Amino acid sequence: METWMFRRLTTIPRHFLARTACAVLLATSCLSMANATDATPAKPYVVKDGHVDMNTYKGYLYYGDQCMRCHGPDGAGSSYAPNLTQSLKVMSKEDVENTIINGRKHVDSSNDKVMPAFGTNEDVVENIDNIYAYLLARSDGALGRGHPEHMKP
Ligand code: HEC
Numbered sequence: 001m002e003t004w005m006f007r008r009l010t011t012i013p014r015h016f017l018a019r020t021a022c023a024v025l026l027a028t029s030c031l032s033m034a035n036a037t038d039a040t041p042a043k044p045y046v047v048k049d050g051h052v053d054m055n056t057y058k059g060y061l062y063y064g065d066q067c068m069r070c071h072g073p074d075g076a077g078s079s080y081a082p083n084l085t086q087s088l089k090v091m092s093k094e095d096v097e098n099t100i101i102n103g104r105k106h107v108d109s110s111n112d113k114v115m116p117a118f119g120t121n122e123d124v125v126e127n128i129d130n131i132y133a134y135l136l137a138r139s140d141g142a143l144g145r146g147h148p149e150h151m152k153p
Pocket residue numbers: 063066067068069070071080081082084087095096099100104105106113114115116118124131
């Protein structure tokens with residue numbers, strides 16, 4: 001048999017196989033990408049042209065009322081309490097809400113840091129999702145510092 005014929009017989013099916021394998025891989029990864037997008041939970045805030053939805057706006061107001069004295073303006077932290085725009089990158093929503101409800105203490109010979117429990121503070125409990133939405137928008141970089149404008153309710 002001529003060498004070229006031999007080569008044709010052996011290489012064509014191999015290319016064909018490789019191409020089929022590629023197509024299958026591509027299809028599977030596309031499918032899993034589509035699934036990953038579906039599994040991503042929707043953000044609890046909407047920021048459009050620098051305007052926030054009403055719930056996020058309420059979160060901003062209650063944050064200012066209840067949390068800012070320790071955590072600083074815009075969630076950015078102080079010498080006393082952590083920067084919440086960083087904390088929310090690593091804490092789950094559940095962790096954040098548990099901390100708000102139950103408070104937290106870090107008191108020993110060199111620390112005297114106390115976050116009060118807000119579990120009996122109605123303003124905070126009723127707006128806990130709103131406060132979370134505001135802080136997450138800040139943490140994600142979707143919302144800048146300062147007083148946001150709100151969309152029409
Ligand atoms: C009296 C001061 C004070 C107030 C008011 C306060 N916090 Fe805190 N908060 C702290 C301190 C101090 C810590 C860190 C405690 C520690 O070191 O364990 C903390 C920790 C946290 C944490 C955990 C951060 C992390 O990285 O582990 C979250 C979340 C949080 N606060 C949210 C809030 C929210 C939301 C409000 C308002 C509803 C609020 N805090 C009000 C003082 C305060």
